[in-house]
Amino acid sequence: MNTAEPLLQLQNITKNFGAIEALRGISFSIDRGEVVALLGDNGAGKSTLVKIIAGGLEPTSGRMLFEGREFLAKSPAEAKAAGIETVYQDLSLCTNVDVVANFFMGREIVKHYFGVPILQEREMEAVVARAMANAGTRIPSLRTKVEHLSGGQRQAIELNRFVHWGGKLVLLDEPFAALGVEQTRRGLEMIKQVAAQGIGVVIITHIMQQAFQVADRIVVIRQGVVAGDVRREDTSPDAVVAMITGGTLAGAGPAQVENGAVTMSGG
Ligand SMILES: Nc1ncnc2c1ncn2[C@@H]1O[C@H](COP(=O)(O)OP(=O)(O)OP(=O)(O)O)[C@@H](O)[C@H]1O
Ligand SMILES: [Mg+2]
Known part of the structure; x- marks a missing residue:
């Protein structure tokens, strides 16, 4: 097994729900031991993407490589058997x-x-x-x-x-939405420990602070496409907000970071 190759590679994943193009060609990869925070506005396509990775939804088109081999789970059970799992709160x-x-x-x-x-x-x-x-x-x-x-x-x-x-790749869709401050802190610690054992982690969050606390890389989805894929140390919360909203850094845009959460002033 070549450990330098990514754990998971997504290549041009699309997903249509009838006339809705939820994902319009998503490509990025996740390494072993890496924590990727998936950010994006409501309806951007984050949960859809995570469901496709975990075998809960079939993509309309595109390829997925897991440990270098073409792999698309047809069910959550099949994904789980391969070492890919979504962890819910309970x-x-x-x-x-x-x-x-x-x-x-x-x-x-x-x-x-x-x-x-x-x-x-x-x-x-x-x-x-x-x-x-x-x-x-x-x-x-x-x-x-x-x-x-x-x-x-x-x-x-x-x-x-x-x-x-x-397990090899764990997917967490807003895992701390219902947890208090201390439990969230422990959860973030736990994610780091899990990743330190060579497991890949994808965490969806709307809380910018959480992304910056835990992630090695931040991938932003906007309207079904990758609007940014950056290493944490190479970016800033303001820059990520600009990616989420499509605004420019200098122009500030309609979004603000308030208490670590991105809030939109417009629709
Ligand atoms: N089963 C479905 N049937 C039809 N449309 C769907 C379905 N699931 C998702 N969508 C649509 O696909 C788009 C992406 O939804 P998705 O749930 O992936 O967004 P999200 O980024 O997870 O948003 P949020 O941050 O609000 O959870 C939305 O326009 C949504 O309405
Ligand atoms: Mg979602």
């Missing part, structure tokens, strides 16, 4: 069972005694404890039902489960 966890059960979910450790399958609860708990500790996430008890955990804790479980089972 949607994919079963809230009525505990953390350990959620972590294993279909991959339980079972030993047979005289032909009788016995779930190896202690062994499984130890595996989860190690995985969560490595990630620096504290959960009061791994035997807690997920319904009693916070949004941030659920996200931590999802993300660590993904890493533990060999």
Whole structure:
């Protein structure tokens, strides 16, 4: 395997919904261990793109290369099997069972005694404890039902489960929208730790501060095309706002950065 090649390459991806051209030829790539923040105005096409990468939507045209090979997942399950997954805050966890059960979910450790399958609860708990500790996430008890955990804790479980089972590219669509300041800070830390293990991360956010805190690269989508693809250290929040709105830096444009969020004064 050539590790210098990008983890994922998008080539001219388009997506039409009837007469709506949601994506009009998107090309960019993501390296192993890289965090890419995907920014853009409402309706720019970010979620559509992420769904295509994760097998939830079929593109109208275009190619995707994953680890150098042509790959387009036909379903989220197929993407997941290849190591590409969308992490939601809690949607994919079963809230009525505990953390350990959620972590294993279909991959339980079972030993047979005289032909009788016995779930190896202690062994499984130890595996989860190690995985969560490595990630620096504290959960009061791994035997807690997920319904009693916070949004941030659920996200931590999802993300660590993904890493533990060999995930390679994780997609996060506005992962902190419902989280408080401290949980968001921890979530951003966790993303950096995940990337440090060689995993590629795509995070959609409307919060400029978050993008600058966590991303190695910022890709801006405007009306279905890539309006900017820059390394974080080579750009500024003002420059990114200009890319999002199509305004020029000097002309200020209709958008302003307020409390780190981009707000539009016009339609
Ligand atoms: N299933 C669908 N059917 C028809 N149109 C769709 C569908 N999904 C998305 N669109 C349209 O495609 C365009 C891009 O939508 P998308 O959800 O990708 O935007 P977004 O960048 O994620 O926006 P936001 O920041 O508001 O989440 C929009 O015009 C939207 O109305
Ligand atoms: Mg969206």
